[in-house]
Amino acid sequence: MNKRNDMIIEWAIKKIEREYKDDVSLLLLYGSYENGTDNPISDVDLYFIPKTEHAYELTKTFIVEGVGFDLFPMSWERIKGIAEFNEVLTSCLANVKILYCNSDDDKTRFEELQCRLRKNLSDKVFMMNKALKKMERVMDIYRTMMFEDSICELRTIAGRIIMLLSDIVAYANQTYFSRGVKKQIEDLKNIETIPKDFILMYESVTKANSARQLKEYCYKMIKNTRDFLNSKAGKGNKEDKKANYKDLAELYQEIISTWNKIYTCCDSGDTILAYISGVSLQRALSMAVRENGLDEFNLMGYYNSKNLNKFKERAVEIQKEFIKMIEDNGADIESYNEVEEFIKRN
Secondary structure, X not given: OOHHHHHHHHHHHHHHHHHOOOOEEEEEEEOHHHHOOOOOOOOOEEEEXXXXXXXXXXXXXXXXXXXXXXXXXXXHHHHHHHHOOOOOOOHHHHOOEEEEEOOHHHHHHHHHHHHHHHHHHOOHHHHHHHHHHHHHHHHHHHHHHOOOOOHHHHHHHHHHHHHHHHHHHHHHOOOOOOOXXXXXXXXXXXXXXXOOOHHHHHHHHHHOOOHHHHHHHHHHHHHHHHHHHHHHHHHHHHHHOOOOHHHHHHHHHHHXXXXXXXXXXXXXXXXXXXXXXXHHHHHHHHHHHHHHOOOOOOOHHHOOOOOXXXXXXXXXXXXXXXXXXXXXXXXXXXOOOOHHHHHHHO
C-alpha cells in the first residue's frame, strides 16, 4: 500500500463526511490503485456523483509529493452513458470500490447501472454495433490524417487511432480493458480473436519515425480491423438478424425507379449518370443487406464506362434476384400492369 495515497483517500472521505455529507451520492475509487497495477508514483483515481449543486465545489486538482491528483464529478446521466458504452470509461462503473455512500437508494441505483453495463456487454449485437459506430469515427480521423505533414500532429492522430481500434477489438469480443492502457498490449494478447497483425502494427506505430510510416501502419491496422469487423458482423447478421420481407417489398417499390434510370443511361451511353445512379442503388441495397442479414448484392463491381451493357446485365440480374427473394418469402410487391388497373383498385 502507498501511505501518501491512503492518506489522500482518507482525506477525501472525511472531507465529504464533514462538509458535503448530504451533497454527494457516492465517492468511488477506480484505476491502478484499485486494480493493483499501481507503482510508487501512481495517483489515486477518485470521482464522486453529485447529489446537489453544492457538491461541485468539492472538485479539486492538486499535486502532492510531485504526484498529480484530480477529484472530479460525474453525473448520474454520464454514468448511465457509460453503462450504454457511449464513453470509453467502462472501468469507472464496472471496476470500482465505493468509499462513501449517502444512502441505500444511491447504492442500489449505482448497482443497477452496473447490471445494465454487464447486460449490454453480454449482448453480441449491441457490442458489435458499438464497434461499428466507433469505426466510423476512426475513418473520419484517418481522413484528416491524410492531409497532415507534421510528425507531431501525425503521431498524435496515430495514437488516437490505435486507442480507438483497440477499443473496437475489445467491443467486438464483448470485453473492455479493465486495467486501462497500462496493460493494454498484454490484455490484447489474451483476447480471443483480433485482426491480422494487430499487435505488430500497434507496436510499429509507436516506433515509426516518418510521416509515411505512420500513415502506412495506420492504414494497414484500419484495413485489417475493418476486415475483422466485417467478418464478425457478417456472421452476426446471419445468426441474429431476421429479414423483414414486407419492408423489402416497400423498399423495392421505392428504388425501382433507380433501376429504370440505370437502364436508360446504359442504353443512351450516359456513363456519368449511369455511374451516379448505380452508386445510389448500391447504397440502398447495401443498407438493406446490413439491416436484414442478407447476402451482398455486388452491382458497382461490374461498372465499366466502356461496357455499359455488362453493367446493365448485372443490374437486371440483381433486380430479378431481389424480386424473387421477396416473393419466395411470402411478401407482395404492389405492382400494376396498367394505370387504369391502379386507379380502379385504389
